[in-house]
Amino acid sequence: MSDTVQASPDAAAQNTLVPVTVLTGFLGAGKTTLLNHILTAQHGRKYAVVVNEFGELGVDNDLVVDADEEVFEMNNGCICCTVRGDLIRILGNLMKRRAKFDGIIVETTGLADPAPVAQTFFVDEDVRGKTRLDAVVTVVDAYNVIQTLDESPEAVNQIAFADVIILNKTDLVDEVALATIESRIRSINAVARLHRAQRGDVPLSDVLDQGGFDLQRALEHAPRFLEDTSHSHEADVTSLSYEVEEPLDAAKFQAWIGAVLQEQGADILRAKGILNYAGEDQRFAFQAVHMMADGGFIGPWKEGEPRVSRLVFIGRNLNRPQLRRGFESCRAK
Numbered sequence: 001m002s003d004t005v006q007a008s009p010d011a012a013a014q015n016t017l018v019p020v021t022v023l024t025g026f027l028g029a030g031k032t033t034l035l036n037h038i039l040t041a042q043h044g045r046k047y048a049v050v051v052n053e054f055g056e057l058g059v060d061n062d063l064v065v066d067a068d069e070e071v072f073e074m075n076n077g078c079i080c081c082t083v084r085g086d087l088i089r090i091l092g093n094l095m096k097r098r099a100k101f102d103g104i105i106v107e108t109t110g111l112a113d114p115a116p117v118a119q120t121f122f123v124d125e126d127v128r129g130k131t132r133l134d135a136v137v138t139v140v141d142a143y144n145v146i147q148t149l150d151e152s153p154e155a156v157n158q159i160a161f162a163d164v165i166i167l168n169k170t171d172l173v174d175e176v177a178l179a180t181i182e183s184r185i186r187s188i189n190a191v192a193r194l195h196r197a198q199r200g201d202v203p204l205s206d207v208l209d210q211g212g213f214d215l216q217r218a219l220e221h222a223p224r225f226l227e228d229t230s231h232s233h234e235a236d237v238t239s240l241s242y243e244v245e246e247p248l249d250a251a252k253f254q255a256w257i258g259a260v261l262q263e264q265g266a267d268i269l270r271a272k273g274i275l276n277y278a279g280e281d282q283r284f285a286f287q288a289v290h291m292m293a294d295g296g297f298i299g300p301w302k303e304g305e306p307r308v309s310r311l312v313f314i315g316r317n318l319n320r321p322q323l324r325r326g327f328e329s330c331r332a333k
Contacts, residue, residue: 021135022108024162025139025140029168030169034168034197035200043204046101049107113157122292122293134208136161146181156188156237160237166195168197187238189239239312241311241313243308249277249278256330265290268288268314268318270313271293272288282298282300283299
């Protein structure tokens with residue numbers, strides 16, 4: 001949907017939906033290595049895997065370990081354009097065999113823009129009714145990332161869209177370089193949880209069962225990310241964060257954010273927030289990909305937790321003061 005934010009199923013209903021992890025990252029970052037780590041780990045779960053490769057002949061499918069998981073391959077097109085219909089079709093077919101797996105992993109081609117993949121879980125009613133986007137996980141090649149970010153807007157977008165970033169191949173660079181790399185990554189996406197790794201070996205708790213975007217968890221992981229800082233860099237992608245302490249008027253917020261996404265959606269890669277609506281005892285989780293928005297109540301506020309509304313935009317050409325004024329105008333009176 002492009003102009004309103006409607007409530008998704010409540011928290012209990014969300015638990016019945018199949019979690020989907022989108023695994024992305026630039027060419028050579030180590031996505032397949034991480035995927036194989038997930039599939040061979042002793043976690044007692046089964047995953048259906050969707051592998052996308054650009055080109056008529058698939059290779060990635062042959063690189064995925066011989067596991068019990070079912071592997072579906074989409075060829076001759078990037079998942080971010082012509083193949084999205086195939087993704088919807090495969091997800092639909094998977095739902096007919098729901099009892100055979102606990103979750104789905106979608107590995108995109110290294111040149112993919114993650115936006116249309118994420119949008120699939122917003123705009124297709126059948127997909128929304130049966131699955132939930134658990135997280136976009138982006139694998140980053142620590143050794144090559146600086147040059148890649150300078151040369152490739154796709155790599156910038158992959159980091160900007162991430163809920164979780166796996167900084168891979170950290171054994172190939174020193175600590176000073178890692179600090180510079182992490183600063184560069186944070187200038188693009190201050191919200192994502194960031195984990196260092198070698199050869200894709202990370203605790204599965206860092207990748208799976210992320211519960212969708214959780215702003216509170218992001219605050220716990222990086223308490224300073226909501227500070228009002230600006231960044232200027234190669235792709236003009238910035239993270240803008242806002243807080244409103246007073247309760248919000250739900251109708252005002254929906255009208256405002258709908259207009260923002262309609263007018264600026266092309267430049268808004270991700271928008272995410274936890275909102276305190278006046279008259280409601282539950283937290284409202286909001287997220288958007290370009291012009292597509294979704295939201296729903298995710299349970300009560302914790303005892304003693306400040307009921308502060310927090311909203312994050314990640315994108316290009318964003319007007320910080322204008323967005324701040326608009327968000328603050330949504331206060332309930």
